[in-house]
Amino acid sequence: MAESPSPLPESLREPWYQGVTASHWLIVLIASGGWLFDCMDQRIFVLARQPALQELLGGSADAVVKNWGGWATTMMLLGWATGGIIFGIMSDRLGRVKTMVVTLLVYSGFTGLCGMSRTGYEFLAYRFLVGLGVGGMFGAATTLVAESVPGRFRAIALGSLQALSASGNIIASLLSTVIQPGKQDFLWGLAGWRILFFVGILPAILVVPIVLILREPERWKEAKRRVQEGGGRREHVGSIPDLFRHPTWRRNLLVGVSLGLAGMAGLWGIGFFSPELISAALQGESQEVVDRVRGFATLLQDVGSFCGMLAFTFVAAFVGRKPAFFGAFLLCLGTTIFVFNSLNSAWDAYWMLPLMGFAQLSVFGGYSIYFPELFPTRLRGTGVGFCYNTVRYLAAPFPMMLMYLNSALVAHQVDEPFRKAATILSFLFVLGLVALIWAPETKDQPLPE
Template identity: 60%
Template sequence: MHANTTSDGPRSGGTFDGVTPYHWLLVIIASCGWLFDCMDQRLFILARQPALTELAAHEYTQKRYCSACGVPIKDKARSEICADCQKTGRTSPPAGQPATPAPEKLKEVKARDAKNYGGWATTCMIIGWATGGIFFGMMSDKWGRVKTMVATLLVYSGFTGLSGLAQTWEQFMAFRFLVGLGVGGMFGAATTLVAESVPTNFRSVALGSLQALSATGNITGSLISLAIPPSAENFWGPYAGWRVLFFVGILPALLAIPMIFILKEPEAWKKAKEAAKLGHKDKQVGSPVEMLQHPRWRRHALIGLLLGVSGMIGLWGIGFFSPELISEALKGDYPARTVDTVKSWGTALQDAGAFVGMMVFTVLASRWGRKPAFFVSFLSCLVVVALVFNFLRKPTDAYWMLPLLGFATLSVFAGYSIYFPELFPTRLRGTGVGFCYNTVRYLAAPAPALFGYLTTLMEFRLVATLMCSVFLIGLVALIWAPETKGQPLPED
C-alpha cells in the first residue's frame, strides 16, 4: 500500500498520489457491483405494491367463501361452511348479508393485504440481507474479497429475476429473502477490497465515491420503471410490468466476468491469510467470536451497530416508503399512470439527492472528521424526514421534497462505507464490516412490517413522524464513537 499518510491528515503528497489505472479500474468495478445491487433494490421498491396487489388478488380468486358468513374458507375440507359456522350451527348468511363479499369489499381487503404484505416482503429481504451480510462477511475474510463479490453478485441478480416468476405472495417473499443474501454480502466485500487495495491517501474518496455511486443504481432503476411501468398489465405477453422489471434485474450478473479476470486479492489480506495458516491462534481470520471477545473490536462493533441501526431503520422503515407516500398523497385525484410517473421521477430525484448527500458527507468526513459528519447527517434526517412525510401533498411537492429526503437519509451510508472498514484489523475487517452493516438489519427488519401494520391502525403520515425518533439513536452513539480521521487502518 502506498506510503503516504491518509488524505485526512498532514501528508507529503496529494489525494491522488500513487493512484494507478488498476486502482481506478478496481474502484469502478467494485462500485458497479454495489451500484447494480442498489438498482435491483430500487426495482423491488417500485414493483413491490403492484406485485403484491396482483398476488393478493390471485390469492382471493383461488379461495372458496363460506356460504353462511362470507369469510374465506382456509381449511382443506370440501364443506362450503367454515369451521366457525359449523361450530355455531349457522348454515345461511344473516338477513341482507351476501354469502360472499361484495367486489368493493374484496378490493378494499386486497389493497389492505397488499400494503401489509409489502412491509413483510421488505422485512424478508432485510432479514436475508442481514444473514447474507454476516455469512459473506466472514467468507470474504476466509475465501477472499473478489471471490465473495462474484458469489454475491450471482445470488442477488439471479433471485431478482426469479422474483418475476412468483405466483403467490409466499413465493415472492421467499425470493426476496434469497435476494437479500446476495445484497448483504456485496457491500462488505466491495468496501474491504477497496479499503485494502488503494493508497491510504485515496481511501476516503474511493470509499465515499463507491457509496455515492450506489445512488446511480437507484436512479437507473427508477428510469427503467419509466420505460416499463410496474402497474401495467399484459405489458409483455402474459407478463405484468412488475414481472418484466424483475427480469431486467438478471443483467448485472454479466459483471462477474470482469470481476474474475481483472480484480486481484489485496496483499494485506494475503498476509493475514498466511499468518492464519501458520497456526497463530490469535491471528485467525473471519472469526466473529474472536472479534467480540477482544475489548477494542467489541467496542467498535457495538458502536457501529448503533450507528447502523439508526440509519437502516430510518431508510428502510421510513425513507423507502416514498412511493407509498406518493400513492397516499395523490389517491383519488390522479389516474394510476400519472401516479406511476410521479413515483418514477420522484424516486429518481430522491436518488439524485442521495448522490449529492453522500458526496457532501465524504467531503465533510475528510475535512471535519467522521463524527462531525455523522452528527450533521443524523440531525438533518430527523428534520427532513418529518417535513417531507407531513407536507408532501401534490406531484410538484414530490419533485423538490424527495431530493431532500434522499440527501438526508442516504448521506449516512457514505459514512458507513468510509468508517466501518477503519474500525477493524485486516483479518477481521470483512467480518466487522458485515457485523456493523448487516447485523443491524435483524434489528431493522421488523421496521417495514411495523410501518405497514401501523398504517392500518393510524394515519400514514403520523406513523412516519413517530418513527423519526430512531435517528436519535445515531446521535447518542456518537458520544462513544472513536474519531478515525487521519489514522491508518488498524492492525493487531
C-alpha cells in the first residue's frame, strides 16, 4: 500500500497558534537546547582550530596549519555523516528522546577531550568522534518537534529550533573574546584554546531535563506499533532500503541530499573559514587584536545567521518552502563571493560577515522545516539523518578542496589565492537552485504517514 500525504485536515486551516500549549513550547525549547549547545561546540572548534594546530604542529608554516585545519574539518564532517546514519536509525527504532541523550553525551564529552590533545593526529581523531554525536542530534531533535506539535505550528517550531541554534554560536564567539584561543598560558599553564574545549563539556547537564521532561511522540509509538502488527507487509522502521524502494521517498531523498549538499559544502567548505579570512585581512596585527576581531566578527556573523533563519521561517510558513529556498540560495551565491573578495579590515568584517551569515545559515532553517516533511513517520529519523548528515560524506572533501585550490593558486603565484579559491567553490550553491525543480511544496500539508 503506497504511503502518501493525506488531504489537508481542518486543523491545518486554523491559525498557527491554535492549540499550541505551554507543553509544546517546552518541547521546542528543550530540543532547541540540544541543538543549540551542539552548535556552540561546533563554533568553539571553528575559532580554536587554527591556534590549536599551530601549537600541536610545533610552529609549522601557515600553509601546513591551514591544510591540517582542512583535514580536521573533514574528519568532523565524516564523523557527522556516520553519526547521522547510526543515530538516525536509532531514532526510528529506539526513540527520539533516547537518541538525544546519547548524542548529547557523545558530542560534549569528546569536545572536552579535544582540549587534551597532544598531537595533530589525536586532535583529528577527537574531531571525528565529536562529529558522531553532532550528526545524531539534529535528526532526533527535529523529528521529535515535528511529531509533537500541531501541524500549523510545525514550520514556526522547527524554524525557531534552528534559529535558536545561532545562540549557541553567539555564546561560543563571546566566550572566545574572554578565553582568547590564541593566548598561551591562559589558565593553569594551558593555552586558551584548550580551556575553550573544556567549556564544551558543560552542555552534558542538559541530559537531566531531557530525561525528566521529554516523552516519545505518540505518532512515533503508533507508527512503530503498525509496523510490528503489519505481518507480511514490506515495511520496516528505520530502513534505508525502504527510502529507495518507494518512488516518492526516493525522489524526496535525492532532493533533500542535493539541497543539503549545496548548503553544507558551502558553509563548511567556505563560510566557516571566515576566521582564516580575517587573519589574512589583518596580517601584521598582533595575535590579541586578531583574536578579538575574529571573536566579535563571528559573533555578528551569528547574529546575521539568527536573522536569516527567522526570515526563512517567515517566508516558508507564509509563502512556501520552495520560494524560500530559491531566494536563500541566490543570496548565498552573491554574498559569499562579495565577502571573500571585499573583506580587508576589521570594520569590513563587522558588517560583511553578518550578511554572509544571514544568507548561508538561512537555508539551514529550511532544512529543519522541510526535511521532516518529506518522509513518513517510520522513516522520518532515518530520512532526515540521511539528508542532513549523510551528505557530509559528499561535503567532507570541500574543506580540503578549498585548501588544495589555495595551494595550487599559490604555486601559480596568483594574487589573493585564498579569496579566489573560495570564489570558485561558491558556485556549488547553484546545485540547490537546480534541485528545486523536482522538490515538492509541503506548505500546509500534513506529515506523510
